[in-house]
Amino acid sequence: MSELFYKPRIVPDFDYLSEKEFKDTKDREIEDKEEPENPDSLDDVKDEAIRIAKEIDKIKEIINILPGNLPQTYRDALNKIQSDLLNPPPINKGGGSSDMEIESETETDTIPGPSYNGDIVIKIGDTEFDSILLFPEDNDINVKTTKVGSLILFIRKSFLKDKNDMYGNFVQKLKLMIQQYMRELLYIAKIGHFKSYLDLYVRFDTPSVEVSKDLKAAADRILKYQIDREQKTRLLNKIFNIDQTVVHLIANKVSYEQRQRYYDMEYLEAKDYIETQENDELRKLRLEYDKKYEQSMYNYYKYLTGSTILTDEILKTFLSEARGKALLNKNGIDTQKGYKEEQEKQKQVEAELKKKTEETQKKEEEKQKALLEELKGAGRDSSYSGSYGDKSGVVNSNGSAVNKSVPGSEAEPVSGSVAEKIVKMALQAWNKRGPNSGNPIKYSMKNDLRSYKIFNSNTTHSDCSAFVKGVVLEATGIDVGSNTSDQVNKNKNRQWVFNINELQPGDLIYFKALRGDKYQGHAITLNGKSYNVSHTLIYLGDKEVIECTNGANGLRKFNFTSGWHKTNYMEPRFIGAFRL
Numbered sequence: 001m002s003e004l005f006y007k008p009r010i011v012p013d014f015d016y017l018s019e020k021e022f023k024d025t026k027d028r029e030i031e032d033k034e035e036p037e038n039p040d041s042l043d044d045v046k047d048e049a050i051r052i053a054k055e056i057d058k059i060k061e062i063i064n065i066l067p068g069n070l071p072q073t074y075r076d077a078l079n080k081i082q083s084d085l086l087n088p089p090p091i092n093k094g095g096g097s098s099d100m101e102i103e104s105e106t107e108t109d110t111i112p113g114p115s116y117n118g119d120i121v122i123k124i125g126d127t128e129f130d131s132i133l134l135f136p137e138d139n140d141i142n143v144k145t146t147k148v149g150s151l152i153l154f155i156r157k158s159f160l161k162d163k164n165d166m167y168g169n170f171v172q173k174l175k176l177m178i179q180q181y182m183r184e185l186l187y188i189a190k191i192g193h194f195k196s197y198l199d200l201y202v203r204f205d206t207p208s209v210e211v212s213k214d215l216k217a218a219a220d221r222i223l224k225y226q227i228d229r230e231q232k233t234r235l236l237n238k239i240f241n242i243d244q245t246v247v248h249l250i251a252n253k254v255s256y257e258q259r260q261r262y263y264d265m266e267y268l269e270a271k272d273y274i275e276t277q278e279n280d281e282l283r284k285l286r287l288e289y290d291k292k293y294e295q296s297m298y299n300y301y302k303y304l305t306g307s308t309i310l311t312d313e314i315l316k317t318f319l320s321e322a323r324g325k326a327l328l329n330k331n332g333i334d335t336q337k338g339y340k341e342e343q344e345k346q347k348q349v350e351a352e353l354k355k356k357t358e359e360t361q362k363k364e365e366e367k368q369k370a371l372l373e374e375l376k377g378a379g380r381d382s383s384y385s386g387s388y389g390d391k392s393g394v395v396n397s398n399g400s401a402v403n404k405s406v407p408g409s410e411a412e413p414v415s416g417s418v419a420e421k422i423v424k425m426a427l428q429a430w431n432k433r434g435p436n437s438g439n440p441i442k443y444s445m446k447n448d449l450r451s452y453k454i455f456n457s458n459t460t461h462s463d464c465s466a467f468v469k470g471v472v473l474e475a476t477g478i479d480v481g482s483n484t485s486d487q488v489n490k491n492k493n494r495q496w497v498f499n500i501n502e503l504q505p506g507d508l509i510y511f512k513a514l515r516g517d518k519y520q521g522h523a524i525t526l527n528g529k530s531y532n533v534s535h536t537l538i539y540l541g542d543k544e545v546i547e548c549t550n551g552a553n554g555l556r557k558f559n560f561t562s563g564w565h566k567t568n569y570m571e572p573r574f575i576g577a578f579r580l
Helices: 019-033 043-065 070-086 151-191 197-201 213-239 242-264 273-330 337-376 418-433 464-476 484-490 564-573
Strands: 120-122 145-147 495-497 508-512 522-526 529-541 544-549 554-559 574-579
Touching (some): 043 070, 043 151, 070 151, 070 213, 070 273, 151 242, 151 273, 242 273, 418 464, 418 529, 464 529, 484 508, 484 522, 484 529, 529 574, 564 574
Antiparallel strands (some): 508 574, 522 529, 544 554
């Protein structure tokens, strides 16, 4: 058909160049004489990686518009991808560089064979011909020259380019997907008469009786889409998460490094059969790891692309759900009624729970106040031996201490046996400096922060051994030692128990460090065995202990009758306990 409309192009023949053609010819001649680009330069790869990283920043700014937990799912993955873009693995040979700022190095890596001697390679088209047979001898030929770069840097550059292409494709798909989703979501919110697009994220749970007969089909579709979207989201979280992203990043890096390793090896000079065969084996290894590298890249590409496909389905499902909500809201049906009723019930439950908690706390405070009043009226403790020289812990008839153990202490005096004093003082510490008090003490092992003066309101930090020392010193006037090893060594001659079932109230418990613990404690010898003592607690009785621990960032009280505290905390770490 096109032949019917054929029109010959009739133009005059010129035997001279126009001014523009002449200028273009000169420009090409100048370009041909320019210094060839450095093949080892990574500037273009770096610029592309930075561009993609900036695109990721833009996506992270708007990703909160996605429904459910999709924002967090993608934010974690995008952070890892961004880090991988800007911090690629180094070149193994000579250490290399860990970032994109790679200076061109004078490498001597060469591949045996013609035209690979490190000099300028002349390329004339795609096929090599004898120029004398094709052109006259006096004809000038413009030949573009290219420097041969090092093979190891070529492998690195191809790896970085492959990643840029893959990440660029992923980011572009994600960006377009979010843009399309945002446009339609905002339009649906507008025509559905919603005050904000955020109202569309509220779960639809309106009773069926509230929906008219003509709109029940729309309400049913909303419920169906909600279930479908939640199922797809769970699937996405299972197959696309930070752990899986890290797995692919590691596999990707390993395949690149394995490939780089064999390209870093040079062919031997083939003097005999053995060297020729060895060169052949090296060639096979290079091909093998080329395939593994390609497969790793392809697996990573499928992983990223698969996530965008599933995410696109989730967003389309949510938009279908949003259209149904818009239709109901436009017709006067409150799509948030069920949600509002559920929130109101939740508030009532929370209010009741808060009221019960306050009543319980008030009763506990009244109980503790009555106990303190009783202690204030107590006389001298007849069980006090006075063998430690200090009169701390001895009370006058008016209830005040003769000589407080700790300067600035705000502790109330206690009475009873030594063990009872320790327990009472520990509970007093819990009430004054525990997590529910107005001035909770925090945990720190730093010498310039930790203090045993736990009953001084100005003290902000303590640790396990300082807490035990402070409680015992306030209660009995006895200084058991500064740290866990000091306390064990200083009190070896006291009565010790090495069976956890033989503990009595007021006993001071010591733990050993387990393999894998971040803090390994201090080396001690006790009962003929060597340990690394790392922690101390106070036994309150009835399988209950109190401690100052990093795990609670302060004081913690718990029961170890059963469960994790018994099988994973107390029993495997217990060394022994001594009593005063």
